[in-house]
Amino acid sequence: MARPERRTVRDIRRGNRAVLLHTLYFSGPTSRNDLTARTGLSAATVSTMTAGLLGENIVVEAGQVESDGGRPRVLLRVNPEYGFAVGVDMAENHVRVGLFDLEMTERAKVDYVLRPARHDPELVARHILAGVEVVLSDAGVPTEQVLGIGVGVPGIVEPGPDGVIHAKPFGWDGVPLGALLRRGTSLPLYVDNGAKTLGQAELWFGSGRGSSEAVIVLLGVGVGATIVADGTTFRGVSNSAGEWGHTKIVAGGRPCRCGGRGCLEAYVGIEAILDRAGVGSQGDWEEDLDRLLASESPVIQETVTYLGVGLANLVNLVNPEKIVIGGWVGARLGERLLPEIRRATAANSLAEPYAATSIVLGRLGPDAVALGAATLVLEEFLNTPQVARITAAG
Amino acid sequence: MARPERRTVRDIRRGNRAVLLHTLYFSGPTSRNDLTARTGLSAATVSTMTAGLLGENIVVEAGQVESDGGRPRVLLRVNPEYGFAVGVDMAENHVRVGLFDLEMTERAKVDYVLRPARHDPELVARHILAGVEVVLSDAGVPTEQVLGIGVGVPGIVEPGPDGVIHAKPFGWDGVPLGALLRRGTSLPLYVDNGAKTLGQAELWFGSGRGSSEAVIVLLGVGVGATIVADGTTFRGVSNSAGEWGHTKIVAGGRPCRCGGRGCLEAYVGIEAILDRAGVGSQGDWEEDLDRLLASESPVIQETVTYLGVGLANLVNLVNPEKIVIGGWVGARLGERLLPEIRRATAANSLAEPYAATSIVLGRLGPDAVALGAATLVLEEFLNTPQVARITAAG
DNA sequence: TCATCTTAGTTCAGGAGCGAAAACAAGCGG
DNA sequence: CCGCTTGTTTTCGCTCCTGAACTAAGATGA
Known part of the structure; x- marks a missing residue:
């Protein structure tokens, strides 16, 4: 039962x-007049x-536009430099930290390579905190102007302030990454699953834009x-x-x-695809996948069917x-096989919901996870714009 | 992106x-004093x-309760007779119409048997409209006091005012049941899928009560x-x-x-269960299922596994x-096999989300679909209580 | 019996919001 | 420079909620 508040x-x-x-944010430069129409406010x-x-200083003027014989409209927009957001992509083999302004333009970034089996939580936390320092000083942005830090991680993130992570393939079971990070910064922290931050990015800035009922797959x-x-x-x-x-x-x-047993990932995850094709997984996965796609292997068609x-x-x-298909494997498969994927999906769905769905490829590249993580900060900012924030600029 | 209004x-x-x-509705008789605490309002x-x-007259007094030495609290509650809701369960072989007061007490009901292959939309609509007449006159409730009619149907219901239904096994493809009904009544109509109305009923009045993230399966x-x-x-x-x-x-x-192919229903739908057990489906399904459950057939365990x-x-x-398990097959299976069902589910889920879920049986009987349909009316009433409704009573 | 205490519920003044309309601003054309 | 058009701001009235003062109603006990 819905419980209104x-x-x-x-x-x-x-x-x-x-x-x-x-x-203002999503319509770009807009006059006050337009805003009354768009928001329904007086x-x-x-x-x-x-x-x-x-x-x-949250909003700034952005020029004028002449109006049909009357007073020109003054355009307004969100000040992209009012604040900044840090987005972190923590993946199985790297930690990437990006600094974004409010328009989500990347101002600086830095990468750390994680050697396999070196997923020590303390080390990862140090990387992230160091990365934040680096991007801020590279971009010349003082800490006070940072609205928060978003972190996308593999695995399940418990709700709650400590950002506790469960990531089996990683060896992390109950690692309080949020708490570890909070020892090194007092900025607001948002820790979330990487698939979710990627989804957030595609939803706000990529192929999902404008949808309110969508699925973004990674x-x-x-x-x-x-x-x-x-x-x-x-x-x-x-x-x-x-x-x-x-x-x-x-x-x-399949295990x-x-x-x-029988998980989708055991059929369409990259390891599973290569394994089913009998490709030795010693080399570079991306190269292996490309070779496989170039071949006529029936494994490709099987993969499409399972994905469908x-x-x-x-x-x-x-x-x-x-449905937005993202992730690097999704991009490769989709590039060449989107029509087949659609057909396989249609063959296994009910007609009515299938007809209501369009299946498209993600538009954002490999940085989508970090971008989406930064978007968590942006979301908070747009929903609860502080009234009394002290700004350096202005 | 969330778009606030x-x-x-x-x-x-x-x-x-x-x-x-x-x-007031969900806490039962409550004093104004309690209400301030519960709602947070002054x-x-x-x-x-x-x-x-x-x-x-939407709310009435409901006695007093003495308070520790001070003025006694006056209890208030929603007037169960302020209005009434009709709930219709339209299933594969019957149409059932019930009249409920605001407390969802059934005041009258009537059943019509649908002969197989007599799913003529006009006929069904006539049954429903006749049923409404009957329950109203049986209960002595004037039409003006009816807040609306909810109808639970099999198949997919398109959004929109015409209540268009797609129900393959029924032979209905695009039947505008809502529009047909509106020709015979001017009461507000709510047409929805029967699994959803059952879900609504279990959520509000059954085992799902109090949950805000739940699944009710039928x-x-x-x-x-x-x-x-x-x-x-x-x-x-x-x-x-x-x-x-x-x-x-x-x-x-399985088809x-x-x-x-390979749909869950093709494994755990009643026809599929009996078919897999090689039980002739000529007789009564309920009896067949009971016999099967009483036997030691391995089909039972298989069914549990698939359900899991x-x-x-x-x-x-x-x-x-x-997760609430409803429907008559669910009730029979659950009665005897709930622990096995839980185990099978655990074996196929990730540990963290499984730990967060409790799996229980539905509490409402076979009338849950009609009750839930009536609840659609109630929901609307509770969310947007009219200010200027004319009441006969009072 | 009646003053006092305790708890419940009501009334009122004050502050915050929004919207309609009037006022003001800023260009354009003659 | 004067009207005309369109955009933006100000003024004023209305609704809403809240805190505080106030009234209501029973219990207690001298």
């Missing part, structure tokens, strides 16, 4: 401020509210998904919703590294408007 | 009124708001699910989310009546707090 008159203000900021409210935002070493319901990431009760890679598509089938089953299950269960 | 000061009133009504607001609700002739996210039924983009029965658990497996796979996929993908 009490509201007070101040919530209106906060809420409408968020509406205004969202609109001109009066837009006026006073924008005055406040301008005063706080095909890489691991297989995961972000389910978007009503415009926000669906997390379930303990933040692990979307573990698509370990749903079973062949009861009792999976999770310990189970997995996607069809999402179509039936989630009924999304859009 | 503009609010005006009047929305607060409406919203808080809904908060108050929800609290005593002043509760006072004026309840005065309004009392004046409109095991019967068909197999379906209601996914509850943030306290409300998750519908996807075209209202067909939750088609769990046709998700694939064995790629390329299903939907035309696909299906449930585990829900656990991994949805990460619910609770």
Whole structure:
């Protein structure tokens, strides 16, 4: 049962401020006049509210545009330099730290290679904290201007302030990465599963843009998904919703590294694909996959079929408007096989939900995880724009 | 991306009124004093708001309770007779119409048997409309006091005002049942999938009570699910989310009546269970199932395993707090095999989400579909309590 | 019996919001 | 320089919620 919450008159203000900021952010330079139309707020409210935002330097003017014989419109936009967000992509073999302005333009970045089996939590945390220092000084951004740090990690992230991670293939079971990081910084921290941050990125800035019911799947070493319901990431009760890679598509089938059998990941994860093709996994996975795709191996068609089953299950269960295929394996497969993937999905879904879904490729490259992690910070900023933040600029 | 909506000061009133009504409804008789604590609203607001609700006869007094030496508390509750809701269960072989008061006590009901292959939409619509007449006159409730009619149907219901239904095994493809009904009544209509109305009933009044992240599965002739996210039924983009029965658990497996292969329903739907056991489906399904359960057939264990796979996929993908097993097949299986079902689910889920989920049996009997359909009306009433409804009583 | 205590519920003044409309601003055309 | 058009700000009235003062209603005990 839905349990609505009490509201007070101040919530209106906060809420409408968020509406205004969202609109301004996603519509780009907009006049006050346009804002009244787009938000449905009265001109009066837009006026006073924008005055406040301008005063706080959250919003800046962005030129004028002449109007049909009358007073020209003054364009406004979110000040991209009002604040910055750090996005961290912590993956199986590297830690990547990026600094983004509010328009999500990358201002600096730094990479650390993780030697296999060197996933010591302390070491990773040190890498991340060092990375933050580096990108800030490279870009000349003072810490006070950073709105927060988002971190995308493999595995399941418990809800709660400590950012506790469970990542089997990693050897992490209950590592409180958030707590480790908080020892080295007082900035707001957002730790989330990497598939979810990638999903967030594609949803806001990539192929998912504009959808409010969508699924973004990640095909890489691991297989995961972000389910978007009503415009926000669906997390379930303990933040692990979307573990698509370990749903079973062949009861009792191939063993999976999770310990189970018949998982989707045991068919369409990169290791599984190469293994099924009998390709030695000693070399470079990307090269191996490319060679396999270039060959006429029936394993390709099988992979497409299994992927179609997995996607069809999402179509039936989630009924999304859009499915975005992301991750580097997804990109390679999709590049050449998208029509076949669509056909395989159609063959395994119910007609009505399939007809309502469009299946597309992700648009963002390998940096999507870090970008999405930074987007967590942006999301918070747009939803609850501080009123009393002290700005250095201005 | 979440897109907040503009609010005006009047929305607060409406919203808080809904908060108050929800609290009153679900907490039963409650004093104003308690209401301030439970809702977080100030005593002043509760006072004026309840005065309004009392004046409109939506809320009535329900006795007093003495307080430790001071003025006794006056208890308030939603007036169960303020309005009534009709709930219709339209199934493969019957149409059942029930009249419920606001407390969801059944005041009258009537059944019509549908002869197989007599699913003429006009006929069904006539049954429903006749049924409404009958229950109203049986209970002596005038039409003006009816808040709406909810209808639970098999198959997929398109969003939109016409209640268009797609139900393959039924021979209905694009039947606008809502529009047909509207020709015979001007009451508000809510047409929804039967698995969803059952889910709604279990969520509000059955085993799902209090959960805001849950899945209610329906095991019967068909197999379906209601996914509850943030306290409300998750519908996807075209209202067909939750088609769990046709998700694939064995790629390329047994053929299903939907035309696909390897669907869950082709393993745990009643026809599939009996078929796999080699039981002739001529007799009564319920008897057949009971006999099968009493036997030592390995088909039972297989069924549990397949069901476990299906449930585990829900656990991994949805990460619910609770899974409620409903439907008559679900009840029979669960009665004897719940521990085995839990084990099978555990064996196929990731540890973290499984640990967060409790798997329980539904508590409502065979009338849950009709009750849930009526609950659609109730939900609307609680969320947007009319301000100017004309009441006969009072 | 009645003053006092305790808890419940109501009323009122004050502050915060929004919206409609009037006022003001800023170009354009003549 | 004067109207005209369009964009933005200000003014004013209304609604809402809240805290505090106030009233209501029973219990207690001298």
